Structures are given as C-alpha cells and as structure tokens.
Amino acid sequence: MSAWQNTPAGFLLYLRKDRCLLETVRERIVHLQRCRGISRRFIYRLLQQDPSLKEIYNYTPAEITRQFLLPHKNASLFYSDLHNLALRQRILDDLKKFKIITIVDESYSPVLNTIKDAPLVLYALGDTSLLSFSPALSVIGTRKPSPDAVQKMELIVKPLLKENCLIVSGMAKGIDSLAHKIALAEGGKTIAVLGSGFHHIYPKQNISLFHQIARKGLVLTEYPPDTPPVRYHFPERNRIISGLSYGTLVIEATERSGTLITVEQALDQGREVYAVPGSPAHPQTKGCHRMIQDGAKLVHEAADIKEDWQ
Known part of the structure; x- marks a missing residue:
C-alpha cells in the first residue's frame, strides 16, 4: 500500500469533495517534492501526520530537526526551499504548462498506488x-x-x-x-x-x-x-x-x-x-x-x- 493510504481514514474522500483544499494540497505535494534536504519517505511521514501539509510551513529549522530527526544541514536546506518564492513561482508556472498528477488525484493510476514507494508526483504529456x-x-x-x-x-x-x-x-x-x-x-x-x-x-x-x-x-x-x-x-x-x-x-x-x-x-x-x-x-x-x-x-x-x- 502507498503511504497516502495510511493517512487518517476518510480524509482523501473529503479532500476530493473540497476542490479548493485539493488544489492547495496538490501544490504543496509538488512543492515538497522539489525541496532539497528531504526524501519521498519524509514526505510520506508528513502526509501521515498532517494530510493537509499545512503545519510544516510554520516550523523553524530547529523544530524540523527536533520533530523529524532531520540533520540540521538538511533541515536548513528544506526550510530555505519551503520559503523560496522563486521556487514557488516556477511550480505555479509548471502547473499551467504540464499535466501534473499527484497521489491525491483521482486520475492517479490505481495499480501504481499499490506499490511500495509510489511516486508522489507524475509529470505527464499525452493521454x-x-x-x-x-x-x-x-x-x-x-x-x-x-x-x-x-x-x-x-x-x-x-x-x-x-x-x-x-x-x-x-x-x-x-x-x-x-x-x-x-x-x-x-x-x-x-x-x-x-x-x-x-x-x-x-x-x-x-x-x-x-x-x-x-x-x-x-x-x-x-x-x-x-x-x-x-x-x-x-x-x-x-x-x-x-x-x-x-x-x-x-x-x-x-x-x-x-x-x-x-x-x-x-x-x-x-x-x-x-x-x-x-x-x-x-x-x-x-x-x-x-x-x-x-x-x-x-x-x-x-x-x-x-x-x-x-
């Protein structure tokens, strides 16, 4: 089972009914996937603890290190990218240019969603x-x-x-x-x-x-x-x-x-x-x-x- 399927019961269904929240979570997943200092496994942990992915944006580097046992160097890189406006703008531009499918989307492959370490984000061209x-x-x-x-x-x-x-x-x-x-x-x-x-x-x-x-x-x-x-x-x-x-x-x-x-x-x-x-x-x-x-x-x-x- 993918990490998303281990998140609090019912949240995914709720998310898909709230289009505004869905778009926000999608953007956050794409953003986190591009941040330095962390891995997919780290993002899976965030999804399990906070499916809205809201709280991580309020943490300081020291809190990230303490809460997630992330090395200080990694936490600093991660924090820097979390609050990098240029990076956020590039992501918004890419969301307009490409089809981007995240693990919370209904169009995400149902069979791919069952594998270990399922990709959080897929960029797509075509059908x-x-x-x-x-x-x-x-x-x-x-x-x-x-x-x-x-x-x-x-x-x-x-x-x-x-x-x-x-x-x-x-x-x-x-x-x-x-x-x-x-x-x-x-x-x-x-x-x-x-x-x-x-x-x-x-x-x-x-x-x-x-x-x-x-x-x-x-x-x-x-x-x-x-x-x-x-x-x-x-x-x-x-x-x-x-x-x-x-x-x-x-x-x-x-x-x-x-x-x-x-x-x-x-x-x-x-x-x-x-x-x-x-x-x-x-x-x-x-x-x-x-x-x-x-x-x-x-x-x-x-x-x-x-x-x-x-």
Whole structure:
C-alpha cells in the first residue's frame, strides 16, 4: 500500500469533495517534492501526520530537526526551499504548462498506488486516461539487442497489441525503443517512463520518438521539467515501469543487465515476470535463461502471456 493510504481514514474522500483544499494540497505535494534536504519517505511521514501539509510551513529549522530527526544541514536546506518564492513561482508556472498528477488525484493510476514507494508526483504529456488502462504489460531488455530481437518482438509483442494490450517501457536505447516503435506502428497504446525531466530528453536520439509518444500515447516522469538525467534516476524509475503493468516481459538481457533491476521491482510488487529464451551463443539471452531457471515464465509466443489475462 502507498503511504497516502495510511493517512487518517476518510480524509482523501473529503479532500476530493473540497476542490479548493485539493488544489492547495496538490501544490504543496509538488512543492515538497522539489525541496532539497528531504526524501519521498519524509514526505510520506508528513502526509501521515498532517494530510493537509499545512503545519510544516510554520516550523523553524530547529523544530524540523527536533520533530523529524532531520540533520540540521538538511533541515536548513528544506526550510530555505519551503520559503523560496522563486521556487514557488516556477511550480505555479509548471502547473499551467504540464499535466501534473499527484497521489491525491483521482486520475492517479490505481495499480501504481499499490506499490511500495509510489511516486508522489507524475509529470505527464499525452493521454492520461492510459493510466487506468488494462491490460498493460511492461516490455524491457538490453540496450544492445541481438539480431534476433526484432523477430522476437514481432512474434510476441505484435499479437498482444492486436489484443489491445498497452505496452509500457522506458524509452531507452535498444529493446525499450523497439517496444514503443512497434506499438506506434501498429496503432497500439504505449506509455514511456523517463529518467529525466521533459526539458532533458535522454537519449537525445529519441527526441523524435518522445514527441510521437506524447502525441499518440503517454510520457511520464516523476522528475521536474528542468531535471537532467543522472545515473540513479534510471533504476529508480524502473519501479514505475513495472508498477504500471500486470507483468513484465524481458525480451533480452545479459547476465548483469540493468534490466534485472526492473525484474526485481516487479517481483517485489507481486507482478508476473516473463522471459524469452534464445540462442546460448548470444550473451543477450543469458539473463533471460537465468530468470527462467529462477522461476520466470518461459515465453515463446504471445499465447503464453495471454493465457494469464484470463
């Protein structure tokens, strides 16, 4: 369950009936998510103690340190950003420019709301109704696919798209990009989850793909628009990719692939994990073979996944 669901009973329902209070709490969540010196876990604690998020704005740095056991340096940074008018103005500007979905909004994905460490804020471009679409399958894999990868995806992913399955991936090089491109080419539905803000698309070679998905599908990120890509963002965003889906399909992965992080997230979230076998001569198949040995479902055709939908 997400942290919000542990807050005082009935407050969320009450909040959604009071539009004025809802907008205030939404702005505060977006604001807190951008403050330095604190983590998502800290914001979850604030929501549990004060769902209106009003009281924290009245605290001094010393009170923040004492009340939340936050180091003084962190408390000072946090206090500074809490009362930074320029930061508040940037947030108000972004609220006008982008679709911003918070954990208190009705449009927040119901399946994503059940995972550990659910994102508090999602910036969106495109069709946000896809957040509630089912079935959704995450399709992931190596950034350096083998020559067989396209054939594997056409054999397995295309039939799933014809069955109106939504494809979720991370718009990275390799398998991720192929998954989105196949979905778009087939007129299917797709969601891309980024590891950076909308002003810093990565990799740059996918800027055109980014715009196509924003027009025909949905692009999501939990990072504010001006946030550049950094290494730890990508494993962090993987929990969103797996969290949006009922299952995760691994097309190809090396033994030490970053793809395995998403698989671990999916298993931790109670999602299904599927893996496609391949030639043992290709290093890109070794990770999939290991997953199958460890209990992932072997997939050699779309029907192997579709039978789990029923």
